[in-house]
Amino acid sequence: MRIRGLRQCFVGNSVLPRLPLIWHRTPVHELPSLAKKLGRKRLWIKRDDLITFGFGGNKIRGLEFLVGDALSREADTLITGAGPLSNHVRATAAVAAKCGMRAAIIYWGKETPQISGNFQLVRMLGAETWFTGSLDRSSVDVHMKSMAEQLTRNGAKPYVIPRGGASPLGVVGHVLAVQELLKQFARRTSMPEVIVLPVGSGGTMAGWLLGTSYYKAPWRIEGITVSRPAYEVQAQVLQLICDTERLLDIRSDVTKHSVVIHDGHIGPGYGCPSAEGSAAICLAAVEEGVFLDPVYTGKALAGLVELCATERLMDAKAVLFLHTGGQPGLFVPGQYP
Ligand SMILES: Cc1ncc(COP(=O)(O)O)c(C=O)c1O
Structure with missing residues (x-):
């Protein structure tokens, strides 16, 4: 085997082998035009799509x-x-x-x-x-x-x-993403109140919820399911959190009620473009020069657009959208808007 490069990584109360593939914090920047369109005071995006290895992504x-x-x-x-x-x-x-x-x-x-x-x-x-x-x-x-x-x-x-990659070990990477984001906001005067992300197998959301609880981050997490009904993936997220707590030998205060996942944005099916998702992809591209993808982030932004028009996000003036990558999907015939 050519590359070993393994490190020991302390997470929670455990030590786990880690192969470093991410060498920089992923950028966080504001989306001022989109914020205005969505009636938010601040809207940030965290660019996990810009992880440099292997076309990036969560x-x-x-x-x-x-x-x-x-x-x-x-x-x-x-x-x-x-x-x-x-x-x-x-x-x-x-x-x-x-x-x-x-x-x-x-x-x-x-x-x-x-x-x-x-x-x-x-x-x-x-x-x-x-x-x-x-x-x-x-x-x-x-x-x-x-x-x-x-x-x-x-x-x-x-x-x-x-x-x-939906297993406790896969979840750990997202727990650490919360620590990374907290460091990125450490010297800023305002913080996101809500983080919105796409949900497929649930591993990413499980990590963000667990990390938010473990590192006592001030925001709440809201997911948009793009693959299966919210109740199904909610159970999977809870199970993953439970198993990851055991792996890391930590406890969290995450309950069924903190796993907030919104239905209604799968469109014709998992992996099939939806009209709202395609419109959201165009919106992000035209307003901010940011490319989303048709399977996950386009539909998640469509979910955020809808949430911003409802009571649910009335109180949240500062929102962060997690860009989880997936842009190769833009180059599949029939997938793009
Ligand atoms: C680009 C992208 N975003 C979001 C997700 C959803 O992540 P998870 O499966 O951890 O819920 C995936 C899953 O494959 C993905 O590829």
Whole structure:
């Protein structure tokens, strides 16, 4: 294996192996035109899309710990899976390539002749890809398990990263993002009252909620689900928080009531562009020169636009929007506005 570079990282009351992939705090800047449009005094954006490694995005934060764990166990192959538009898969394939590991990728559905966006990048990174043939997303889990068994029988050392990197180790990266943001606001006179972010598997929101509680940050977190009904992902977020507390040997005051996730922005389906999401992408581009993506952040901004017109955000004059990346999705035919 070419790269070790593992560090020991203290988080909570635990020490975890971490492979550094993020070398700078991601920028935070204001969106004054958009703030005006949304009737907010201040609107900031945190640019996790500008993480420099592997086309960036929130998934890199979790991978620092997931791949840290894989390397500490001397794994030589990363197995993961999702749909062919997945940012998580692209990020995993990039880490595997950097570390000289094999990447075995399981996609749900059938292979299409169209090779674009993240799927194109995954191919470019040299990952090996398989399709389950089923549109059931959980078919990926079954195939990942049998792939790991087969590789082990052949003498390899596979490490399975769950879909979306949604596991306690993946959550830890987002807990630390809260610490990072607190440092960025340490010398500013005003702070966000609410942070709005897109929710898929729930790992990112779990980390932000846990970090907010653990570091006693003054803001609340509100998620916009883009993948499954809010009640379903809320249960997943709570479970992830519980498991991560155990991993880090910490306690938080997060309850069911603090996991606020808004429905109504999935549009025609996960991964399918919605009219509101496309309008939000154009709004951010035209007003601020910031490009969002069609699967996550466009729909999340559409959610924020709607929330700003309701009682829910009446009290919040200072809001921060988390840009979690995903722009390769803009280059998939049929995905852009
Ligand atoms: C760009 C982007 N934003 C947001 C998310 C949602 O993150 P999570 O799955 O942790 O909820 C994802 C998940 O793949 C993503 O790729």
